[in-house]
Amino acid sequence: MYSDLPNRRRRNFLSLLGRTAAVALVPAAAQSSAVEDAPGNVLCSASPLDQTSHGDALVDPPQIRSKRGTLETTITAAIGQVQLGPFSFAGRLYNGEYIPPVLRVGLGDTLKIRFNNRLPDQPSNLHFHGMSVSPRGHSDNVFIHVHPGETFDYLVKVPAHDRQSPGMFWYHPHAHGVVAPQILGGMSGGLVVDGIDERFPILKAMPERMLLIKHVEHEKHEVVSINGQINPVISIRPGELQFWRIAHIGATLFVKFALDGLPFYVVATDGHALSSPRRTTEFFMGPGQRYDVIVVGPPAGEYTMRTVSFQNEAWLAPEPAQQIATVISSGPAVQASSIEEHVLAQKINGPRWIDDVRGASIARRRTLDYSRTPDRKMFMIDGRTMDENRVDQTVRLGDTEEWTIVNTDQQFHSFHIHQTAFLVTEVNGVAQHRDSLHDTYSIPPATDLGPGSLKVVIPFTDPVIVGRFVYHCHSVNHEDKGMMGIVEVVG
Numbered sequence: 001m002y003s004d005l006p007n008r009r010r011r012n013f014l015s016l017l018g019r020t021a022a023v024a025l026v027p028a029a030a031q032s033s034a035v036e037d038a039p040g041n042v043l044c045s046a047s048p049l050d051q052t053s054h055g056d057a058l059v060d061p062p063q064i065r066s067k068r069g070t071l072e073t074t075i076t077a078a079i080g081q082v083q084l085g086p087f088s089f090a091g092r093l094y095n096g097e098y099i100p101p102v103l104r105v106g107l108g109d110t111l112k113i114r115f116n117n118r119l120p121d122q123p124s125n126l127h128f129h130g131m132s133v134s135p136r137g138h139s140d141n142v143f144i145h146v147h148p149g150e151t152f153d154y155l156v157k158v159p160a161h162d163r164q165s166p167g168m169f170w171y172h173p174h175a176h177g178v179v180a181p182q183i184l185g186g187m188s189g190g191l192v193v194d195g196i197d198e199r200f201p202i203l204k205a206m207p208e209r210m211l212l213i214k215h216v217e218h219e220k221h222e223v224v225s226i227n228g229q230i231n232p233v234i235s236i237r238p239g240e241l242q243f244w245r246i247a248h249i250g251a252t253l254f255v256k257f258a259l260d261g262l263p264f265y266v267v268a269t270d271g272h273a274l275s276s277p278r279r280t281t282e283f284f285m286g287p288g289q290r291y292d293v294i295v296v297g298p299p300a301g302e303y304t305m306r307t308v309s310f311q312n313e314a315w316l317a318p319e320p321a322q323q324i325a326t327v328i329s330s331g332p333a334v335q336a337s338s339i340e341e342h343v344l345a346q347k348i349n350g351p352r353w354i355d356d357v358r359g360a361s362i363a364r365r366r367t368l369d370y371s372r373t374p375d376r377k378m379f380m381i382d383g384r385t386m387d388e389n390r391v392d393q394t395v396r397l398g399d400t401e402e403w404t405i406v407n408t409d410q411q412f413h414s415f416h417i418h419q420t421a422f423l424v425t426e427v428n429g430v431a432q433h434r435d436s437l438h439d440t441y442s443i444p445p446a447t448d449l450g451p452g453s454l455k456v457v458i459p460f461t462d463p464v465i466v467g468r469f470v471y472h473c474h475s476v477n478h479e480d481k482g483m484m485g486i487v488e489v490v491g
């Protein structure tokens with residue numbers, strides 16, 4: 001089925017980075033006032049840069065699994081050196097790793113995490129992105145500030161049923177004002193709730209690959225890494241089925257990418273399964289978004305995963321395209337006819353939350369206005385910046401609401417809300433017919449034609465989410481500079 005696709009030659013990604021051998025780099029973090037205390041500069045330690053073809057084989061991140069229903073571990077945040085391909089920089093790391101362990105739990109399990117903040121200069125905490133867990137006490141509570149030298153014991157109960165589903169999630173810091181330097185420095189990791197292969201049994205026989213996307217700035221351009229590797233090689237056999245879990249666990253970058261036009265079959269978005277795999281050839285991901293996909297090994301050859309250039313900030317040139325991975329298909333072909341039809345014919349087992357959301361009546365409609373001060377320094381929702389002592393929206397437990405987010409700024413922002421997923425129903429006024437829920441979604445920029453907009457339906461129906469939590473843009477430098485609000489769900 002891929003016979004029309006030519007074999008692609010390897011591309012020299014690193015030549016895109018320029019021909020200078022040893023260059024002092026300034027991380028993106030250092031460009032904003034909120035993060036001016038970021039640790040040392042990024043330095044190139046290899047030369048020359050333009051002689052590398054592609055990197056090493058993609059390495060699976062380390063994993064920690066729950067045992068007898070409990071995942072007990074320690075996560076320590078501290079400054080540490082990062083070697084990312086040819087780049088060397090002082091990062092902010094969990095347990096000394098740029099790619100810390102993926103935490104793997106099952107429905108009904110408990111996360112017991114001792115969090116040590118050994119950063120010298122900033123408070124921090126842990127957020128469990130996308131999880132329908134309690135926002136209170138020692139659970140997924142972003143109002144906890146663990147100061148330098150302090151320790152906090154998290155206890156997060158993963159519901160056994162109700163709204164929490166098996167899927168791909170992630171963890172990262174959420175101390176307001178200092179999230180960007182911490183995630184840019186490396187503080188983020190994957191979190192898996194196992195069991196999606198019960199919903200799509202076809203996945204059981206497939207090797208699973210994590211593709212954890214991060215980024216760092218080099219010479220005013222973003223360098224995208226996967227699992228902490230520059231342009232890694234992903235091996236597959238012709239006709240082989242693999243299960244890829246693509247998660248953007250970086251800080252601020254909106255990125256579009258494709259794999260030489262090859263199809264991906266999406267089975268879940270942000271940890272929420274589709275009713276049936278859906279074919280796509282391109283992804284547009286803002287920070288925080290995840291796609292679980294099936295990949296079919298193409299005919300033998302070398303294929304390039306590269307970013308697609310697009311206009312984000314109206315006042316800046318688009319980021320140039322760059323190669324982010326190389327897929328090499330080789331070895332004996334897996335013989336199967338009509339693989340694509342077989343994949344697309346899969347149907348999910350069991351009920352889906354989205355069907356309840358679609359069928360709910362709307363209890364209340366709200367409009368949120370995303371804007372920015374004229375000097376571009378502060379980012380606002382409804383004309384004000386985040387205040388941890390103010391509740392911006394009060395919602396009754398059991399209600400399903402429709403929120404419209406209007407973006408008057410000339411760049412992409414995103415909408416993310418904690419503790420619950422949502423259904424995207426309109427983008428820029430155009431009706432969307434989505435087959436799965438999201439917890440993070442991009443909002444197009446304003447243009448000469450008017451503001452961008454996103455309409456979502458949010459179910460505040462799971463009793464576990466009662467309490468105070470936040471919604472915000474997940475380009476976290478914007479969140480740090482004010483683009484966040486507080487919602488309280490009252491039971």
Ligand SMILES: [Cu+2]
Pocket residue numbers: 412413414473474475478479483
């Ligand atoms: Cu934003």
